[in-house]
Amino acid sequence: MKIRVRFEKTGPIRFVGHLDFMRTFQKILKKSGLHALYTAGFNPHILLSFADPLGVGEESTCEYADIEFAYRDNAALTEQELYRLTDLGIDNEALPDPPAEDAFLRALNEAAPDGVRFTSAVRVGLIKGSKAMALVRAASFLIPVADSFPCEAVNPDLLERFMLQDEIIVRKVTKKSEKDVDIRPEIREFRCMRPDEFPPFFEDDAYAKRSGLYLTCSAGSQGNLKPQTAVEALCAFGGIPCERNAYRLIRTGLYDAELRPLDADGTKF
Amino acid sequence: MTKPVLPDRIMNAVEKPARYIGNEPNSIIKNKKDIEIRFAMCFPDVYEIGMSHLGIQIIYEQLNRRADTWCERVFSPWPDMAEILGKEQIPLFMLESQEPVKDADFLGITLQYELCYTNVLEILDLSGIPRRAAMRSDGDPIVMGGGPCTYNPEPIAPFFDLFYIGESEVVMDDLMDLYAEMKRAGAPREAFLRAAAKIPGIYAPLFYDVTYRGDGTIDTFLPRYADLPKSVSRQFCADLTDAPYPEKPLVPYIRPTQDxxxxxxxxxxxxxxxxxxxxxxxxxxxxxxxxxxxxxxxxxxxxxxxxxxxxxxxxxxxxxxxxxxxxxxxxxxxxxxxxxxxxxxxxxxxxxxxxxxxxDIRKSSLTFAPEAGTQRLRDVINKGLTEEDILSGASQAFHGGWTRVKLYFMLGLPTETDEDRKGIAHLAQSICEVFYDEIPKEERQGVCDITVSTSFFVPKPFTPFQWASMQTPSDYIDEAHTVRDEIRRMKNQKRIHYKWHEADGTELEGVLARGDRRVADVIERAYELGARFDAWTDYFRYDRWLRAFDDCAVDPGFYTTRERSEDEIFPWDFIDIGVRKDFLLREWRKAVREGVTTxxxxxxxxxxxxxxxxxxxxxxxxxxxxxxxxxxxxxxxxx
Known part of the structure; x- marks a missing residue:
């Protein structure tokens, strides 16, 4: 059975990069005592995939990972799904029942290190197209700004004028090329953070003003905007100097094409 | 959860900031109010190397079992981080508390290889601890060394207050008990060091004086005070059954060398x-x-x-x-x-x-370490392994489906001649022949693939070869070329790959391994000239060391190529490891005079x-x- 878990990654562990975090995640699964499904062979590995890698230094309250477990899938399986299980040498009917959702989450949370907390788990279909990674179209971010960040940039008027532009051209520099791109279509929502949105886990003396930005932008394989690019463009628009280390990024949502959370189609198990 | 002490501005500027965050599963956080001793356990290399070392995890477990002690970890910051810490005057910190190393009562440094010595000096500098023990005062941590390099601690003796000679399981608790008691009594630093030096296995170099003869060898090595032992006895755990072991090992977030x-x-x-x-x-x-x-x-x-x-x-x-x-x-x-x-x-x-x-047999290779190319030389080094053992092992492996073989050898061994060097090529060829003679074509899973690696031998203290002289780096390279050229003459030379080590690092390792206290100045000078991470090919630059030897008027040849007489007093002779010097000498003679095994x-x-x-x-x-x-x-x- 494939389960999509939602989890948080906050605090110092934000400095652990994606590849290292994947290793940590596998250790969490192993330590949890839950029965993940392993591939056969000399190097058995867990069938695990993440929705969207998080950058080093970024936090999140809403990450998703798909994990296959050796538990009976009690949903009506499609022919394709049955075929996939046979392929892995698995008889769905012979597998044990999954634990209840709360027991499942407790097992994961007891095995998880500081800063990683699992908040929900749903059953998703087994077929390829439904991978969390393939569904992602947008992400939202809370962007608390340090007291050293220019306060003129966290200004509703400036943001409104910024968003009223027809196009927002930024210079995109890669290792191979350098070109101008219009990022306006990638920005869905860009506004000031409401005071009640300030993340409760976020305690840092340098952020005493408790203010910041809120951004929803394109994410995933079909078009991706780095939130830093949006912040830089905003500062450039306002003629304000912008320092990368004067704000933090907290991802608060990952959405599909209809801007629904990635576990919207999941079912209870 | 302890917040990183460094601001985002620094964390975002360095490679792998997770090296510096601590907080890993099974790391130990204690309340400072409840403890009397803070111990900074340091591996003087980068996090991923240090976290692969079992020894520091054993000590971490052992010390943290004590209710009065909090043992934390420290590693060498990578050069990018070291530069920032130095420039911004941010003191080096322990991972668990993210507090300065200087706040600890002890800085325990494990010395696993000689080429980490300049890193030790950098750690002292970045921590704000005077490099030389003689310059330290009551507010500085007690700097203590342990591990295999302490079996000749003399080249780094001036930088350490204490050395623990042997296995931590034995007298570490006695040392901590003594410290806690004397700290409570408000005893000064020197009084503690004097008392510690009386614990078996603990060596306080400040209290020992060396004199030299006209030829540069040691004349006398004596304690300055009558109540200190003339020889320091290595501590070892008689029975490991109940010894502390890290049953809840620390689990690094970033991939350590040993994951x-x-x-x-x-x-x-x-x-x-x-x-x-x-x-x-x-x-x-x-x-x-x-x-x-x-x-x-x-x-x-x-x-x-x-x-x-x-x-x-x-x-x-x-x-x-x-x-x-x-x-x-x-x-x-x-x-x-x-x-x-x-x-x-x-x-x-x-x-x-x-x-x-x-x-998976297809993906794995078999490793043999014959160490020497001929039976004569294998007998000299007492590697009780015959050509027949190797060939029959290879034969069984080839029949079992393996095709890849790795062979490890040393060059520059005592009594070695060109014939022994060429023997390496011949042995590799014989293994190839086993494959082609014994495995029928239709059963072969690919071709046979042999990798020969050689390193240059560095004589180490407390071995029968501690009397052996080394060669110069250019001699070493000639020896490697002899092997390479002979391999090229072999029938199956295309199936044999040959790799050899750099020779400059070998000479340096030779000096540091059997050096005396006068080498300390060279280490400090090389450090001042920028030497760091000498065990890393990307960072090792021998010209710095050559200049340091020159600046300090120390001849590396005295420690490497010089012939040592059988009655020479070695810098490490004051340590009693339990294995007697006369046994080592007997072994040395059996090796070079008779060529017989033990x-x-x-x-x-x-x-x-x-x-x-x-x-x-x-x-x-x-x-x-x-x-x-x-x-x-x-x-x-x-x-």
């Missing part, structure tokens, strides 16, 4: 290879009981979530319960989807069978001096042909 649970099955080695320091300084062989190892394996895997377990020892095939242990692990672990990584096992039917069950400790006792301690292999009944795994065992040596 697995490490199970130390035994300590010490029976083989007595004459070049090998570990084979002498960890005597006698002491096995951990099977039942204890089973328990450790289970708890460590459960508590860590690791996906691989590795057995650790100097010669695993000599562990008497190895078949039972491996059967147990394979049975238990296959259900848990945990891999087993097999260490240096002697290649025979038993080990090949085990290997074929736990790894049996391993299980076959016969050769009177090294350890039997007096009455533990480990010294107390086992000798096999005399009645051993469980047969006589073959005694003679083959570990491959």
């Amino acid at each position: 697995r649970v490490v199970l130390e099955i035994q300590r010490g080695c029976i083989r007595g290879c004459r070049f090998c320091q570990a084979g002498m300084i960890y005597r006698p062989l002491r096995e951990r009981p099977l039942s204890v190892l089973k328990r450790y394996a289970e708890t460590m895997l459960t508590e860590s979530g690791h996906e691989e377990i590795s057995l650790s020892s100097l010669s695993s095939s000599d562990y008497r319960c190895l078949p039972e242990l491996l059967e147990y692990l394979i049975g238990w672990l296959s259900e848990k989807h945990v891999n087993i990584s097999l260490p240096s096992l002697r290649i025979d039917n038993f080990s090949l069978d085990i290997m074929s069950r736990v790894q 049996p391993n400790c299980r076959a016969a006792c050769s009177g090294c001096g350890m039997a007096a301690h009455g533990t480990g292999v010294c107390m086992e009944p000798k096999m005399a042909g009645a051993g469980k795994r047969g006589e073959r065992h005694e003679d083959t040596g570990s491959i």
Whole structure:
């Protein structure tokens, strides 16, 4: 059975990069005592995939990972799904029942290190197209700004004028090329953070003003905007100097094409 | 959860900031109010290397079991971070509390290889601790060294307050008890160091004076005070059964060099290879009981979530319960989807069978360490391994489906001639021939692929070869070229790949391994000239060291190429490791004069001096042909 878990990654562990975090995640699964499904062979590995890698230094309250477990899938399986299980040498009917959702989450949370907390788990279909990674179209971010960040940039008027532009051209520099791109279509929502949105886990003396930005932008394989690019463009628009280390990024949502959370189609198990 | 002490501005500017955050699963946080001793346990290399080391995890466990002590970790910051810390005057910090190293009572530094010495100086500088022990005062941590390099601590003696000679399991608690008591009493630093130096195994270099003869060798080495011992006795754990072990191992977030649970099955080695320091300084062989190892394996895997377990020892095939242990692990672990990584096992039917069950033959290679190219030279170094053992091992392996073989050798061994060097090529060729002669074409899984690697031999203290002289870097390169050219003359030369080590690092290692206190100035000078991470090819620059030798008027040749007489007083002679100097000398003469071998400790006792301690292999009944795994065992040596 494939389960999509939602989890948080906050605090110092934000400095652990994606590849290292994947290793940590596998250790969490192993330590949890839950029965993940392993591939056969000399190097058995867990069938695990993440929705969207998080950058080093970024936090999140809403990450998703798909994990296959050796538990009976009690949903009506499609022919394709049955075929996939046979392929892995698995008889769905012979597998044990999954634990209840709360027991499942407790097992994961007891095995998880500081800063990683699992908040929900749903059953998703087994077929390829439904991978969390393939569904992602947008992400939202809370962007608390340090007291050293220019306060003129966290200004509703400036943001409104910024968003009223027809196009927002930024210079995109890669290792191979350098070109101008219009990022306006990638920005869905860009506004000031409401005071009640300030993340409760976020305690840092340098952020005493408790203010910041809120951004929803394109994410995933079909078009991706780095939130830093949006912040830089905003500062450039306002003629304000912008320092990368004067704000933090907290991802608060990952959405599909209809801007629904990635576990919207999941079912209870 | 402890917040990183460094601001985002710095964390975002460095490579792998997770090296500096601590907070890993099973790391230990204590309340400062409840503790009397803060101990900074340091591995003077980058996090990923240090976190792969079992020793510091044992000490971490051992010290943190004490209610009055908090042991935290410190590693060398990578050069990008070191530069920022230095420039911004941010003191080096411990990972757990993220507080300055200087706040600790002890800075314990494990010295696993000589080429880390400049990193030690950088750690002291970045911590704001005076480099020289003589310059430190009451507010500075006690800087203590341990590990294999302390078997000749003299080149770094001026930088340390204390050295712990031996295994931490023995007198570490006595030392901590003494410190706690004297701290409470408000005793000054020097009084504590004086008292500590009376604990067996503890050496306080400040209290010992060296005089030299006209020829530069040591004349006298004496304690400054009558109540201090003239010789420091190495401490070792008589029985490992109940010794502290990290059953809840720290689990790094970033991939360490060893990303697995490490199970130390035994300590010490029976083989007595004459070049090998570990084979002498960890005597006698002491096995951990099977039942204890089973328990450790289970708890460590459960508590860590690791996906691989590795057995650790100097010669695993000599562990008497190895078949039972491996059967147990394979049975238990296959259900848990945990891999087993097999260490240096002697290649025979038993080990090949085990290997074929736990790894993919097509992807794995077999490793042999003949160390020398001819039987004559293998006898000189007491590597009790014959050409027949190697060829029959290779034959069995080829029949079992393996095609890749790795061979490890040393160059620059005592008595070595061109014939021995060429013998390396000949042995590789013979292995190729076994493959092509014995495996019919239709059964071959690809071609045979042999990798020959050579390193240059560095004589180490407390080995029979401590009297040996080294060659110059250009001689070493010539020797490697002899091997290379001979390999090119072999019929199957296309199937044989040859790699050799750089020679400059070898010369430096030679100086640092058998140096005396005068070398300390060179180390400090090289550090001032920018030397760091000398064990890393990307950072090692020998010109800095050559200049440092020059600036300090120290001739490296005195420590490397010079012939040492049999009655020379060595800088490390004040340490009593339990193995007697006359045994080492006997072994040296047997090697270079007679070229004859010495049996391993299980076959016969050769009177090294350890039997007096009455533990480990010294107390086992000798096999005399009645051993469980047969006589073959005694003679083959570990491959």
